[in-house]
Amino acid sequence: MSNPARQLADVITMPARNLGGQAVDAVGTAAGSVRVWTANEVDDWGRDNGIVNRAWAASRLRWNISVGGAEHIPKRKGALIVVNARRFALAPVFAALAIGAEVDRPVRFVGRPDVAPLGPAMQRLGGLLPIPREIESALRANELVVLGAATENTNRSAGVVDHRIVGSAVMAKVPSIPAATVSVPFRRAARVEIGAPIRLSRKRRGPLDELETADALQAHLDALLDEFGGALTGTPLDWMPFNGIGGV
Numbered sequence: 001m002s003n004p005a006r007q008l009a010d011v012i013t014m015p016a017r018n019l020g021g022q023a024v025d026a027v028g029t030a031a032g033s034v035r036v037w038t039a040n041e042v043d044d045w046g047r048d049n050g051i052v053n054r055a056w057a058a059s060r061l062r063w064n065i066s067v068g069g070a071e072h073i074p075k076r077k078g079a080l081i082v083v084n085a086r087r088f089a090l091a092p093v094f095a096a097l098a099i100g101a102e103v104d105r106p107v108r109f110v111g112r113p114d115v116a117p118l119g120p121a122m123q124r125l126g127g128l129l130p131i132p133r134e135i136e137s138a139l140r141a142n143e144l145v146v147l148g149a150a151t152e153n154t155n156r157s158a159g160v161v162d163h164r165i166v167g168s169a170v171m172a173k174v175p176s177i178p179a180a181t182v183s184v185p186f187r188r189a190a191r192v193e194i195g196a197p198i199r200l201s202r203k204r205r206g207p208l209d210e211l212e213t214a215d216a217l218q219a220h221l222d223a224l225l226d227e228f229g230g231a232l233t234g235t236p237l238d239w240m241p242f243n244g245i246g247g248v
Contacts, residue, residue, distance in 0.1 A: 069194030158221035
């Protein structure tokens with residue numbers, strides 16, 4: 001025969017136990033929902049496809065980015081895509097997001113720092129360290145990589161292209177492709193215009209190949225920017241200090 005005092009204790013504590021169980025279940029359900037929302041696939045270079053998709057969706061709230069010349073991007077092979085960049089803009093990041101969405105392939109960018117917390121966050125977006133060996137490894141694995149030229153105050157012309165990173169593409173035997181990034185201040189319209197792969201008139205050996213390819217990339221970027229009319233917007237903004245067309 002059971003102890004009456006124990007039965008009374010069970011009656012008193014049962015609602016509390018049930019309530020506690022329900023709370024645990026609720027917390028478990030909420031945690032499960034968070035895991036589903038944040039459950040992402042991280043690849044060998046640390047790129048998180050789920051985070052990239054959400055970053056692209058968030059960027060569309062600010063920019064309406066169109067991409068032209070996507071036919072120049074290899075469908076399966078690797079390529080180095082070089083873009084112009086305005087100071088304080090994140091042109092390589094947004095160009096990588098826009099091109100990736102257009103061609104439906106993962107696109108990485110050069111330039112993440114090797115310090116926390118910014119470094120790991122940029123790595124999740126597809127950032128690679130600016131180390132030629134790492135870039136070459138990605139290109140040999142048939143990855144698309146975006147490299148930003150040296151930043152300029154405006155996008156009237158492209159900055160110097162790092163020939164060491166271009167050398168990674170030369171060593172990996174993948175194409176180097178110029179892509180101009182343009183946008184208008186205070187408007188949503190922005191564009192990434194991809195040019196044809198660089199082909200030198202004659203093949204050189206050693207450092208001269210990467211130096212000439214880097215110079216050719218810069219020249220082709222300038223030509224693409226000229227086609228967009230430089231920084232002119234057709235408004236009085238053209239004559240104000242902040243008139244430069246921003247990088248996307």
